[in-house]
Amino acid sequence: VARTAVRSxxxxxxxxxxxxxxxxxxxxxDGSHLVGAPIARVAPRDVxxxxxLVRWARRNRTPLVARGAGTSLDGESVPRAGSVVVDLSGWxxxxxxxxxxxWARVEPGVVNRKLQAALERRGWxxxxxxxxxxxxxxGGHVGTNASGPRSFRYGPTxxxxxxxxxxxxxxxxxxxxxxxxxxxxxxxxxxxxxxxxGTLGLVTEVTVRLAPRPAVRRGLxxxxxxxxxxxxxxxxxxxxxxxxxxxxxxxxxxxxxxxxEDRATGWPVGPALLLLEVEADDAGHAARRVAxxxxxxxxxxxxxxxxxxxxxxxxxxxRGESGRVLDERYGERIRxxxxxxxxxxxxxxxxxxxxxxxxxxxxxxxxxxxxxxxxPNFVVDPTSRKxxxxxAALYAEALRRHGTISGEHGIGAIKAPYVARELGPAAVGxxxxxxxxxxxxxxLNPGKLYPPPPRAGPRSARSPSAAAGARARRA
Amino acid sequence: VARTAVRSxxxxxxxxxxxxxxxxxxxxxDGSHLVGAPIARVAPRDVxxxxxLVRWARRNRTPLVARGAGTSLDGESVPRAGSVVVDLSGWxxxxxxxxxxxWARVEPGVVNRKLQAALERRGWxxxxxxxxxxxxxxGGHVGTNASGPRSFRYGPTxxxxxxxxxxxxxxxxxxxxxxxxxxxxxxxxxxxxxxxxGTLGLVTEVTVRLAPRPAVRRGLxxxxxxxxxxxxxxxxxxxxxxxxxxxxxxxxxxxxxxxxEDRATGWPVGPALLLLEVEADDAGHAARRVAxxxxxxxxxxxxxxxxxxxxxxxxxxxRGESGRVLDERYGERIRxxxxxxxxxxxxxxxxxxxxxxxxxxxxxxxxxxxxxxxxPNFVVDPTSRKxxxxxAALYAEALRRHGTISGEHGIGAIKAPYVARELGPAAVGxxxxxxxxxxxxxxLNPGKLYPPPPRAGPRSARSPSAAAGARARRA
Numbered sequence: 001v002a003r004t005a006v007r008s009x010x011x012x013x014x015x016x017x018x019x020x021x022x023x024x025x026x027x028x029x030d031g032s033h034l035v036g037a038p039i040a041r042v043a044p045r046d047v048x049x050x051x052x053l054v055r056w057a058r059r060n061r062t063p064l065v066a067r068g069a070g071t072s073l074d075g076e077s078v079p080r081a082g083s084v085v086v087d088l089s090g091w092x093x094x095x096x097x098x099x100x101x102x103w104a105r106v107e108p109g110v111v112n113r114k115l116q117a118a119l120e121r122r123g124w125x126x127x128x129x130x131x132x133x134x135x136x137x138x139g140g141h142v143g144t145n146a147s148g149p150r151s152f153r154y155g156p157t158x159x160x161x162x163x164x165x166x167x168x169x170x171x172x173x174x175x176x177x178x179x180x181x182x183x184x185x186x187x188x189x190x191x192x193x194x195x196x197x198g199t200l201g202l203v204t205e206v207t208v209r210l211a212p213r214p215a216v217r218r219g220l221x222x223x224x225x226x227x228x229x230x231x232x233x234x235x236x237x238x239x240x241x242x243x244x245x246x247x248x249x250x251x252x253x254x255x256x257x258x259x260x261e262d263r264a265t266g267w268p269v270g271p272a273l274l275l276l277e278v279e280a281d282d283a284g285h286a287a288r289r290v291a292x293x294x295x296x297x298x299x300x301x302x303x304x305x306x307x308x309x310x311x312x313x314x315x316x317x318x319r320g321e322s323g324r325v326l327d328e329r330y331g332e333r334i335r336x337x338x339x340x341x342x343x344x345x346x347x348x349x350x351x352x353x354x355x356x357x358x359x360x361x362x363x364x365x366x367x368x369x370x371x372x373x374x375x376p377n378f379v380v381d382p383t384s385r386k387x388x389x390x391x392a393a394l395y396a397e398a399l400r401r402h403g404t405i406s407g408e409h410g411i412g413a414i415k416a417p418y419v420a421r422e423l424g425p426a427a428v429g430x431x432x433x434x435x436x437x438x439x440x441x442x443x444l445n446p447g448k449l450y451p452p453p454p455r456a457g458p459r460s461a462r463s464p465s466a467a468a469g470a471r472a473r474r475a
Numbered sequence: 476v477a478r479t480a481v482r483s484x485x486x487x488x489x490x491x492x493x494x495x496x497x498x499x500x501x502x503x504x505d506g507s508h509l510v511g512a513p514i515a516r517v518a519p520r521d522v523x524x525x526x527x528l529v530r531w532a533r534r535n536r537t538p539l540v541a542r543g544a545g546t547s548l549d550g551e552s553v554p555r556a557g558s559v560v561v562d563l564s565g566w567x568x569x570x571x572x573x574x575x576x577x578w579a580r581v582e583p584g585v586v587n588r589k590l591q592a593a594l595e596r597r598g599w600x601x602x603x604x605x606x607x608x609x610x611x612x613x614g615g616h617v618g619t620n621a622s623g624p625r626s627f628r629y630g631p632t633x634x635x636x637x638x639x640x641x642x643x644x645x646x647x648x649x650x651x652x653x654x655x656x657x658x659x660x661x662x663x664x665x666x667x668x669x670x671x672x673g674t675l676g677l678v679t680e681v682t683v684r685l686a687p688r689p690a691v692r693r694g695l696x697x698x699x700x701x702x703x704x705x706x707x708x709x710x711x712x713x714x715x716x717x718x719x720x721x722x723x724x725x726x727x728x729x730x731x732x733x734x735x736e737d738r739a740t741g742w743p744v745g746p747a748l749l750l751l752e753v754e755a756d757d758a759g760h761a762a763r764r765v766a767x768x769x770x771x772x773x774x775x776x777x778x779x780x781x782x783x784x785x786x787x788x789x790x791x792x793x794r795g796e797s798g799r800v801l802d803e804r805y806g807e808r809i810r811x812x813x814x815x816x817x818x819x820x821x822x823x824x825x826x827x828x829x830x831x832x833x834x835x836x837x838x839x840x841x842x843x844x845x846x847x848x849x850x851p852n853f854v855v856d857p858t859s860r861k862x863x864x865x866x867a868a869l870y871a872e873a874l875r876r877h878g879t880i881s882g883e884h885g886i887g888a889i890k891a892p893y894v895a896r897e898l899g900p901a902a903v904g905x906x907x908x909x910x911x912x913x914x915x916x917x918x919l920n921p922g923k924l925y926p927p928p929p930r931a932g933p934r935s936a937r938s939p940s941a942a943a944g945a946r947a948r949r950a
Binding site: 099100101102123144145146147151155156158159170172174175176178179180182184185186187188189191192193194195197200212213214215232235238239240242280281282285288289292339340341343368370373402403404405407409410411422423427429431433434436437438449 | 574575576577598619620621622626630631633634643645647648649650651653654655656657658659660661662663664666667668669670671672675687688689690707710713714715716717755756757760763764767814815816817818843845846847848873877878879880881882883884885886894897898899901902904905906908909911912913924925
């Protein structure tokens with residue numbers, strides 16, 4: 001893109017346009033190993049600016065990559081070469097909280113933690129709580145349909161979005177959703193945008209649904225005996241009537257030990273752990289529910305909690321240290337994310353162990369066990385052939401077991417080449433038709449999400465390709 | 476369509492093709508006043524038959540209209556003239572129930588009641604429970620994104636569909652969804668099909684999510700004082716932490732009286748009623764939750780339940796009589812269905828009363844108050860100008876109050892002309908693009924759901940138009 005085009009961008013917008021190397025470096029990466037090569041970072045001032053930006057991008061056939069906190073893990077927010085990064089992290093106001101209608105209207109750059117604090121004060125909460133919740137943005141949650149421990153009970157972000165204001169890749173502004181608490185009006189257009197990784201439109205406002213905060217959230221730390229069948233355990237716990245179980249997390253022995261040894265958590269060193277959250281109406285109710293869970297655990301040969309937390313958030317804070325602890329202990333690794341039906345969990349875990357042994361790498365693992373969602377952390381240079389082999393083997397294994405290549409992180413550039421294997425040609429055709437309708441020039445986040453088209457040249461702006469990922473340099 | 480075309484259809488399919496007047500009459504109507512003019516009724520034998528049928532329809536430019544129990548209320552399953560009705564009511568097997576994975580796989584013609592019975596025996600249930608649940612099919616629920624009283628807590632059908640097998644209007648067979656309990660893989664294609672009223676594809680199998688059946692479901696019958704603010708009441712009840720409230724229904728005084736006088740329900744004659752369902756872990760827990768609700772009701776000036784049902788299903792059976800009772804007492808009427816934000820409920824109720832007074836008609840009304848979903852039953856000849864005026868006034872009022880023209884029934888032929896007013900041109904453009912991708916020849920249920928195109932001729936099979944509704948004769 002010619003320098004004159006960028007000058008015309010500066011004239012078209014009221015918001016900032018930056019091109020200094022330091023500004024570009026700040027928006028060139030996400031939580032993956034990929035590094036992009038943007039030509040500008042823009043901070044639109046308002047929706048009119050976003051519309052002007054899209055029009056400019058269409059005229060100049062220049063890719064736009066929306067960005068919040070940049071915590072995505074598969075290159076979702078890494079700009080392919082020649083892109084303009086649309087930085088919405090400054091759009092961080094909570095615009096309106098309406099408990100009487102159970103929703104809050106927020107700008108896309110609002111960080112989950114900030115929203116939760118505002119809601120919990122009023123007796124409400126927004127259930128999606130991905131591991132990155134203290135820094136990641138609601139706009140990013142929408143882009144990747146993020147979830148986290150509480151999706152076991154509450155479902156992913158898609159279930160908690162009531163409305164979106166979007167500027168499509170055509171430049172059309174559209175409000176999706178309804179203020180009516182229920183609606184049956186044709187295909188769900190809102191659900192198309194959630195999880196679309198910035199490839200269909202730029203989200204300028206999100207209306208989220210609220211849940212009443214439970215009076216009590218008990219946390220339980222449960223050591224596991226060796227060789228217990230985890231899938232069956234999870235199925236059985238999930239089937240208890242009136243358990244109030246709202247999260248069912250797993251840390252393998254390696255992860256659990258790393259966290260336990262890092263600081264005085266008081267966690268037992270040695271066994272793998274279950275981390276449970278139980279919601280209840282009051283303390284007595286919580287005690288009865290915990291007793292019911294404990295009986296089921298006992299029947300399955302599990303001794304029950306070694307530690308109970310009056311407030312489960314303390315347990316989640318300790319668990320939240322695992323990312324940092326693994327960073328410090330293992331350094332570079334691929335943070336994978338697959339999910340399978342519960343009866344396939346144990347088979348998948350065994351297969352992951354075999355993959356790691358074959359490649360002679362460590363693989364500390366944790367996961368949202370209640371939803372068959374596993375995060376193996378293969379300790380390997382992410383740019384190596386070994387990493388590519390491990391990824392391909394992991395995805396093949398997940399698909400063979402009727403699972404998915406992405407439980408909650410998204411597709412980005414890294415998994416785009418594998419999408420068609422999971423969806424099949426007819427569904428991929430539908431996806432491409434939706435993409436063509438929303439973004440006819442292919443200017444929105446090209447190279448992400450969609451499988452590379454069979455015969456597209458890598459430079460064609462009309463044909464988003466996964467080449468962006470392949471081209472990105474290592475940091 | 477020439478008789479030779481129908482003969483070629485008989486050759487193309489293994490399933491039955493019927494053309495007798497009595498067979499056609501049985502599939503010409505739904506729960507609305509509209510009557511269609513089909514040329515054949517087919518009962519496909521298997522998925523291969525459905526594919527063959529779609530290919531035949533494309534070659535012959537003949538509309539296909541999927542049909543389950545035919546209980547839709549706005550003409551969703553009324554065939555426009557010249558259509559072939561695809562009767563799936565014989566596809567009524569429950570194929571597999573997997574409590575360990577929390578799903579059941581069913582044929583689209585399975586009636587909700589049959590599925591519930593099979594699930595409840597095993598300690599599970601499928602939450603959507605529209606008023607027609609004893610006769611309507613799961614395929615129909617998918618077509619209209621049906622909900623009902625329990626969507627207050629559990630959401631509509633869309634939230635409970637895990638997978639769909641579909642033959643698109645292109646003839647391509649596609650499986651949507653995943654057996655993985657969670658997945659983040661791009662735009663939600665499954666959510667496009669749910670609520671699409673048979674206009675995108677023919678559903679051949681549905682995988683539904685299951686919820687564990689609560690141990691206790693208490694029913695409460697609560698008389699309301701006159702002139703109480705219902706929207707505020709609903710907001711306050713919905714905000715209670717740990718109420719276990721799973722349904723919050725309203726019957727106005729006229730409806731309540733009609734039911735009470737019909738048979739020995741023991742209901743009070745006179746006041747409007749709230750019908751509540753409370754879920755609980757056990758009897759003691761239920762008593763505490765009911766006490767909490769009763770305190771909130773008292774603070775709002777409501778005296779509490781005159782009657783408690785140990786099993787809420789008995790309350791719902793009594794309430795389920797209201798349709799028959801209104802049929803007997805009032806006869807012909809328009810069964811409307813709008814929804815608004817809770818703070819707009821009282822204003823909408825007042826406006827509805829004014830509309831009815833202006834047109835000098837009765838309007839018994841009930842609704843799913845907890846979701847702002849109201850069913851005014853204007854007692855009027857549905858084909859009259861008065862009915863058209865009332866409909867237009869009601870939709871305008873709902874939209875003015877940030878609501879929807881369809882809370883749960885769907886759009887069909889009757890509401891298609893009003894869709895664009897609610898969605899706006901950009902969203903309608905997206906809808907049309909999805910339609911074009913799935914059904915390029917416009918053979919699937921033309922005249923339903925989509926707003927009539929600005930300049931389409933009424934006979935063009937390529938341009939679904941709402942003319943079907945207008946053309947249908949009265950029964």
